[in-house]
Amino acid sequence: MPGSTSIYGFRYLEPEDPPDIAGGLQNLGQDVEDELALRAPSVNTAALSSLYTLTDTVSNLPGCVINVTTPRAGAVALITWTADCVLTTAGSASLTAVTNVSIDNVDQPYPQPVWGPGNQAVQANTRGTVSAAMLATLGAGAHAFRLRGAASSSTGQIKLNALLTQLSVLILP
Known part of the structure; x- marks a missing residue:
């Protein structure tokens, strides 16, 4: 056995096993490939x-x-995100945008990176980009990562630009 x-x-193969070198090497090779696939x-x-x-x-x-x-269990996720913000309606200097990540809801x-146009809040089309990164240790199974955002309730309006607002997750099993 x-x-x-x-x-x-x-x-x-143990010394007392029947001499099936080809089968033993095939099993060992498959075991190594399976382990490497788990670590990719x-x-x-x-x-x-x-x-x-x-x-x-x-x-x-x-x-x-x-x-x-x-x-x-024990996989590590490196999570990074970027929010590309644009002030589309001039407003208060206290207007801010904040983004964060949820993991499994x-x-x-x-x-929570925060962007605020500050003294430029009186000028529409003021633009700024913020980013952040974090590590998380995961259990075995399915996981959902979501980028979330909000603006303060101050006057003015902030929009996030498509394509440049991104979430990236690197899983290291």
Whole structure:
């Protein structure tokens, strides 16, 4: 009966096994390939699907969702996002836009990059970009990452530009 390694469970022939070298090597090769497949990183990017007007309610941004499945617990996700903001209606200097990420429908409390036109709030078409990154350790199974955003309730209007507002997730199993 074949033995197996203690950490990865790779099968190998024991001295008392019948001499099936070809079969033993095939099993070992398949075990190594299966383990390497579990360790292969995956990169996913999703972009805002169209120009989006922020409201004072935190909302999922259309098109900015990434679904992944991790084969086992302990995978690490490197999550990065960028929000390309434009002031479309002049307003108060206290007007701000904020973005954050939810993982499996749970808002992550930090980081939450904030953009505000400040003293330029009186000029429509003022533009700025913010970005952030975070790490998360995941359990085994399906996971959903969503980019979310909102604007403060001050006067004025901020929109997010499509394509340049993005969410990226790198999974390191």
